[in-house]
Amino acid sequence: MKRFKWLSFPYFVWLILLVITPIFVMLAMTFLSMNGMSFSKAVWSVDSYARMGDPAIYKALWNSLVVAFFTVLICFALGYPVAYIISFSKLRNKMLVLLVMILPMWSNSMLRIVSWLRLFSTDGLAALHLLGSNEAVIFVTVTTYLPFMIFPIYTVLEKMDRSLLEASRDLGVPAWKTFLKVTFPLSLGGVSSGVIMVFLPAATGFAISQTIGQGKVRLIGNLLQSVFEKNNYNFGSLLSIFVSLCIILAILLIIGLNSLVKKAKAKLASSSLNKGGNL
Amino acid sequence: MIEKPSIWQNVATLLRAFFVIAVVSLMYIPVVIIIYQSFNAGANSISPLTWGGFTWDNFSEIFTNRQLYTSILDSLLVSLWATFIATIFGLFASIGIHALTKKARKAMDFLNQIPMLNSEIVTGISIMLIFSLLRPIFPKVFGFVTMLVAHVFFMVPYVILMVLPKLEQTDESLFEAATDLGCPPYKSLFKVIIPSLSTALLTGAFLAFTLSIDDFVISFYTQGNGFSNFSNYVYASYTKKNFSAGSYAFNALLTFATLGIVLFAGIKMGKKKNKKEGK
Numbered sequence: 001m002k003r004f005k006w007l008s009f010p011y012f013v014w015l016i017l018l019v020i021t022p023i024f025v026m027l028a029m030t031f032l033s034m035n036g037m038s039f040s041k042a043v044w045s046v047d048s049y050a051r052m053g054d055p056a057i058y059k060a061l062w063n064s065l066v067v068a069f070f071t072v073l074i075c076f077a078l079g080y081p082v083a084y085i086i087s088f089s090k091l092r093n094k095m096l097v098l099l100v101m102i103l104p105m106w107s108n109s110m111l112r113i114v115s116w117l118r119l120f121s122t123d124g125l126a127a128l129h130l131l132g133s134n135e136a137v138i139f140v141t142v143t144t145y146l147p148f149m150i151f152p153i154y155t156v157l158e159k160m161d162r163s164l165l166e167a168s169r170d171l172g173v174p175a176w177k178t179f180l181k182v183t184f185p186l187s188l189g190g191v192s193s194g195v196i197m198v199f200l201p202a203a204t205g206f207a208i209s210q211t212i213g214q215g216k217v218r219l220i221g222n223l224l225q226s227v228f229e230k231n232n233y234n235f236g237s238l239l240s241i242f243v244s245l246c247i248i249l250a251i252l253l254i255i256g257l258n259s260l261v262k263k264a265k266a267k268l269a270s271s272s273l274n275k276g277g278n279l
Numbered sequence: 280m281i282e283k284p285s286i287w288q289n290v291a292t293l294l295r296a297f298f299v300i301a302v303v304s305l306m307y308i309p310v311v312i313i314i315y316q317s318f319n320a321g322a323n324s325i326s327p328l329t330w331g332g333f334t335w336d337n338f339s340e341i342f343t344n345r346q347l348y349t350s351i352l353d354s355l356l357v358s359l360w361a362t363f364i365a366t367i368f369g370l371f372a373s374i375g376i377h378a379l380t381k382k383a384r385k386a387m388d389f390l391n392q393i394p395m396l397n398s399e400i401v402t403g404i405s406i407m408l409i410f411s412l413l414r415p416i417f418p419k420v421f422g423f424v425t426m427l428v429a430h431v432f433f434m435v436p437y438v439i440l441m442v443l444p445k446l447e448q449t450d451e452s453l454f455e456a457a458t459d460l461g462c463p464p465y466k467s468l469f470k471v472i473i474p475s476l477s478t479a480l481l482t483g484a485f486l487a488f489t490l491s492i493d494d495f496v497i498s499f500y501t502q503g504n505g506f507s508n509f510s511n512y513v514y515a516s517y518t519k520k521n522f523s524a525g526s527y528a529f530n531a532l533l534t535f536a537t538l539g540i541v542l543f544a545g546i547k548m549g550k551k552k553n554k555k556e557g558k
Contacts, residue, residue, distance in 0.1 A: 001374075001378050001451055001468075002378050003464060004374050004375055004468065005379055006375065007371045007374050007375030008375025008376045008379055010371075010372070011368065011371075011372035011375065011376075011387075011435070012387065014368075014432075015390045015394075017409070018394075018405070018406060018409065018432050019390065021409060022404075022405030022406070022408055022409055025408050025412065026405070026408065029408070036411075037408075037411040037412070078302050078305075079302075081298060082299050082302050082303075085298065085299050086299065096545060097299075099541050100303065103310070103534070103541070104307055104309070104310050105489070105493070106533060106534060106537050107310050107313055107530050108493060108526075108530055109493050109495065109510065110509075110511075110513040111513050111526055111527070111530050112310070114517055114522075115308075115309035116308075118328050119309075119312060121327045122327050142305075143308070146305070146306060200396070201398075203398070204399065204401075205399075205400075205496065206400065207496070207514060210518075221398075221400050224400055224404070228404065233411075237404075240400075240401045240405075243398060243401055244398070244401050247397070247398055247401075248396075251396060
């Protein structure tokens with residue numbers, strides 16, 4: 001089937017056009033100053049770089065990281081047990097339970113956000129002043145992206161070789177230890193993809209912070225959006241590159257942490273094995 | 280070995296079920312609000328979520344509110360076309376990537392992951408910038424074309440993600456057998472390889488469509504010339520305070536339809552199972 005190699009070429013060109021070209025366009029834009037995209041009136045300038053000193057940028061970035069961190073944490077704390085319970089349950093119709101979980105995703109996410117907004121502004125809940133707080137933004141982000149945490153973990157748990165768990169139990173290992181030493185390490189792949197899938201939209205979105213946050217919660221996405229709204233494509237380009245770099249760093253960190261945990265587990269396992277051998 | 284479950288085991292099962300139900304209901308609250316609002320005559324009133332009596336009016340508003348109606352049609356138009364194109368594009372790209380040498384393959388895998396791992400907002404801005412450059416030549420390019428390109432761009436990696444692993448499992452000797460028997464290679468590709476990928480293609484298309492119809496951020500940056508989608512209609516009309524309660528009704532209709540299909544499929548599957556067990 002090697003003759004079909006060329007079929008990847010159109011996609012390669014497509015990716016170069018839509019992934020690599022924008023990076024160079026953005027880079028070029030950061031050294032210019034103009035209104036919108038009118039290149040005819042563009043002048044060379046480093047204004048965009050001067051604006052990077054603005055502390056508001058770092059405040060928004062920090063706030064995004066805080067919101068995304070807690071969203072991921074809560075999604076994990078709720079999502080992992082749910083995936084685990086369903087996967088290890090004796091239910092005959094697991095598919096049906098999964099469908100029940102998918103069904104809310106068939107409601108438009110923006111409309112779901114608007115519904116939370118309406119609920120939070122009812123007389124009873126308005127007294128709590130939920131709107132405009134970081135907590136409310138985190139809460140709504142959690143309910144929006146929770147399925148993205150549950151499904152990858154569930155898939156990994158379903159594919160796991162259950163005889164390993166039986167072996168552990170037959171050897172007299174207590175259930176909690178089996179979970180910590182066998183089940184959880186084997187499900188880390190699903191956890192890290194769940195974490196990435198929740199972290200990305202939570203850190204860079206702007207709709208939830210705009211509506212639920214009432215403009216008081218400013219995330220990096222809000223900043224980026226407002227810069228483009230003001231037609232400042234030059235500073236906006238620089239900010240986009242900055243956001244992408246931060247995302248790459250965060251993903252590398254998540255992947256790195258994952259492999260670090262795996263390595264530590266492997267070391268622990270081999271050392272305990274050696275101990276067992278000595279006995 | 281059948282053990283009679285102890286009381287504690289029963290309590291634990293109950294607690295587990297309770298936890299899953301609590302988490303799932305968290306995702307269902309907005310869905311319930313949407314359905315409630317779609318029958319609520321007071322859905323558009325300033326005081327949120329007050330019951331203004333039962334009505335069907337919100338459903339007829341889907342067709343009478345011109346903005347809402349066009350946004351729904353635009354959504355369907357973009358998502359259906361984008362799903363169709365992305366599935367075919369993804370299929371051939373997968374076949375091409377599968378045939379690549381190890382080194383080229385690694386580079387392609389990396390490039391292919393960028394649209395998935397980049398933040399939506401930066402993807403949207405990137406595509407907007409590329410098309411802004413084309414605006415002097417095609418002044419009316421923003422709208423259907425930009426949104427279609429953007430949606431295909433973020434969907435193809437998901438299709439590849441579904442198809443490529445399946446392609447790896449496909450027995451290549453079947454393809455060789457077909458060509459050895461005198462079947463031209465491209466005919467064997469269509470007659471042998473592609474049919475074996477049908478399930479993966481279907482899952483990929485389904486996933487892509489789900490992501491596309493719900494997309495907000497990428498469409499936000501690529502809409503234009505009066506062409507938008509449902510998510511952006513909800514966002515824009517809510518901020519401009521001319522939000523139509525027909526949005527709730529449309530979404531409720533969609534929920535009922537999917538629920539109907541799911542129940543129908545579930546009953547049919549259950550009957551099949553019973554028949555098999557009966558034999």
